[in-house]
Amino acid sequence: MTRRSGTVPEETKSRLLQSAVCEFGEYGFEKASLRRICARADVTTGALYFFFRDKEALFRNVIAPVTDRLLKLMKMHYEVEQNSPDVNIVKGESEDFRIADEFFDLYFANQEICRIVLSNREHPLVTSFFDRLIRMMDEQMLLLLTLAHPKLPESRIFNECTIHWFSHLQIDAVLHILSHNLDKMQAKEQLKIMIRILRGGFLSVLPDTGIQL
Structure with missing residues (x-):
């Protein structure tokens, strides 16, 4: 018998999300079936629609624990860089290493969801996530170049x-x-290792400030 929406417990939502992780992981977004998700979770489709408007909304809730958390980590990382009393592009390696550790802690704690994100790169939600991440990185680098100490001369x-x-x-x-x-x-x-290589290439073309690398 179909549950009335007002009596569907939160445990049902949790089962649906767990089932959706399995479904999206196996079939991808396009081929994923809401009926299979409901069957695996042992709930009715009515219960699913009580929590999620459509497959898109369900997918958003599946990937959000990773995408939202990563964006938050990057925001915190950038705030640390911006609030440093001496924004020194040359000597900022340790903070980059710290965020690298945090990223892989997040990845290995959520491998199934991360793989769903990476295997659905063409989905608008995933595309939007990567676009936002890239935009944050662009804006941060432009800002750090402006705040850098010693002051950098202009460079094309x-x-x-x-x-x-x-x-x-x-x-x-x-x-x-x-x-x-x-x-x-x-x-x-x-x-x-890759951070050191990328930083080395970046620093090699910094305008001359008299800093010894």
Whole structure:
């Protein structure tokens, strides 16, 4: 018998989300079936629609624990950089390493959901997430170049196109690591290697400020 919407317990929502993780992980968004999700969760479709307007809304709730958390982590990371009493682009490695560790802690604690995000890159919600992440990275780099100490002379090298490309390089470095079967410790160490390489390339074209690298 179909439950009335007002009597559907929160446990039902949890079962639906767990079932949806399995369904989206196995079939992807396009081929996922709401009927199979309900059957696996042992609930009616009416119960599903009580919590989620449609498959899109269900998918949003499935990926949100990862996408929302990552955006929050990046925001906190950028605030630490901005609030540093001495914004020194050359000597800012430790904060980059810290956020690298936090990212992989998040990834390995939520591998199923992360794989759903990565295997549905064409979905508008996922596309929007990556666009927002890239935009945050672009804006942060532009800001740090402005706040940098010692003051950097103007340079045509660090235009919006270059900075946007550099943001993509950082994302691609993480995706490359995730494409290999590394454990958490290996992934963290590999990302630190890549951070050093990316920073080295970036710093090599900084305008001369008299700083010895």
